[in-house]
Amino acid sequence: MTTAQTTELDVQPSPLALLLLGREADPKSERGVECPGDLPSPSDPDLVERARAAKEKLGDKVFVLGHHYQRDEVIQFADVTGDSFKLAKDAAARPEAEYIVFCGVHFMAESADILTSDDQKVVLPDLAAGCSMADMATAEQVAECWDVLTEAGIAEQVVPVSYMNSSADIKAFTGRHGGTICTSSNAQRALEWAFAQGEKVLFLPDQHLGRNTAVRDMGLSLEDCVLYNPHKPNGGLTAEQLRDAKMILWRGHCSVHGRFSLESVEDVRARIPGVNVLVHPECRHEVVAAADYVGSTEYIIKALEAAPAGSKWAIGTELNLVRRLANRFAPEGKEIVFLDKTVCFCSTMNRIDLPHLVWTLESLAEGKLVNRIEVDRETEKFAKLALERMLALP
Ligand code: 13P
Ligand code: SF4
Numbered sequence: 001m002t003t004a005q006t007t008e009l010d011v012q013p014s015p016l017a018l019l020l021l022g023r024e025a026d027p028k029s030e031r032g033v034e035c036p037g038d039l040p041s042p043s044d045p046d047l048v049e050r051a052r053a054a055k056e057k058l059g060d061k062v063f064v065l066g067h068h069y070q071r072d073e074v075i076q077f078a079d080v081t082g083d084s085f086k087l088a089k090d091a092a093a094r095p096e097a098e099y100i101v102f103c104g105v106h107f108m109a110e111s112a113d114i115l116t117s118d119d120q121k122v123v124l125p126d127l128a129a130g131c132s133m134a135d136m137a138t139a140e141q142v143a144e145c146w147d148v149l150t151e152a153g154i155a156e157q158v159v160p161v162s163y164m165n166s167s168a169d170i171k172a173f174t175g176r177h178g179g180t181i182c183t184s185s186n187a188q189r190a191l192e193w194a195f196a197q198g199e200k201v202l203f204l205p206d207q208h209l210g211r212n213t214a215v216r217d218m219g220l221s222l223e224d225c226v227l228y229n230p231h232k233p234n235g236g237l238t239a240e241q242l243r244d245a246k247m248i249l250w251r252g253h254c255s256v257h258g259r260f261s262l263e264s265v266e267d268v269r270a271r272i273p274g275v276n277v278l279v280h281p282e283c284r285h286e287v288v289a290a291a292d293y294v295g296s297t298e299y300i301i302k303a304l305e306a307a308p309a310g311s312k313w314a315i316g317t318e319l320n321l322v323r324r325l326a327n328r329f330a331p332e333g334k335e336i337v338f339l340d341k342t343v344c345f346c347s348t349m350n351r352i353d354l355p356h357l358v359w360t361l362e363s364l365a366e367g368k369l370v371n372r373i374e375v376d377r378e379t380e381k382f383a384k385l386a387l388e389r390m391l392a393l394p
Contacts, residue, residue, distance in 0.1 A: 054361035136252035137205035175386035205252030279316030
C-alpha cells in the first residue's frame, strides 16, 4: 500500500473517493485525492516561464519523467519521455536525482518509488491522477481469487503475471507468489517466462492485454482463456473451468482503449483507402485481430518514425499522443488520424497540467516536499521482486 504525503501541509485521508472532482483524499485508491496547495491560475501567462525557472533552480536535483499520454504543455518539461517500461528503467537509472517528478499516473509513480533508492523522493503533481484499470483489482479481491484457485486445487500450478497498470499491493502479491510484472512492450516475454515456471497464468488486471498476448502472439486459443469476475462468487467460474484453463484473465480493462470497436476499424478503412491500422494491445480482442499492427506506445512511435512518406495511419490509443504524432509527422507527408471519431483522452493522465507542474516544481524549489508517493517497506520488498523479475526478462 502507498502513502501519499505532503509535508508541511496536513492532508487527512478520507473514506471518500471522488475521482471526478479530485477532492478529498483516499491514499488507498488510485482515485480521488485532492491537491493540497494553491494552484496557479491556468490563465496565468507566465506559467511556462515559471516552470522553466523553477526547474532551472532545482537543476540536477530534479528529474522529470513524462508518459507519452501527457499533455504537450507538460511533456515540454520532461527530461525523458517513454512508455511505462522505459520510464520504470529511466527512474531506476537516476540515483543522483533527489526528486523524481512523475508526470504520469499513480501506479507509475509507485513503481518509480519501488525502483529508486530510499533517499529519492517520487512526486506525482496531481494525486488524483490514478488509473481506473488499476483500481479494478484490489488486494482483497486478489487474495480471495487465490483462495478460489487453492480450493480448486490449482494454485500451485498458477504463476501470476501482473500488468504494470496495477497497485503496489498487487505487484507485491505477484512477487510473493513467484510471478512477474509485465508492460505492453514485454507481455509476450513475461508470459513465455511464466509458462516455463508453471502450467497456468493468472493475468491481472487487464483482460485484453492478457488475451491478446496469449492468443495473437503465443498461439493459445480463446478456449484456453477464462475470465475471472471478482464481483461474482468463485469468479463466476467452476473448479472444472479453472482446471481446464491455461490463462485465467482478470476482468479488468482500460476505459480509454475499450472505446475502440470493430466498427471504428471498418469505418476508417472505408474512409481512408490503404490506411494502416495500428492499435495498443489494451484494445478489445476483435479490434486487435482486425488491426494491421499492435504495440505499446513506444512501439507506435517507432512504427511511425519508420513509416514511409505518403503512408496513412489510423491509431488506436490515447488522443494526446495521437495528436502529437499527427503534428510531428505531417511535415514528412505521413497522414495520421485517430481511430475513433469521438474524442478519447485519458482523463486521469490529463489531470497533470501545467498549473500542477508549476506548483510542484516551485514547491520543491522552495524546499517543500509535496505529493510524495511512498510505498511501505513490506509491500515494496515483494513488489520489487516482481518488478526485478520483469527487468531481468530476456
Ligand atoms: P504503455 O505506455 O506501456 O504502452 O501503456 C499504456 C498505458 O495505458 C499506460 O497507462
Ligand atoms: Fe489507465 Fe487506460 Fe488511462 Fe492508461 S489509458 S492510465 S490504462 S485508464
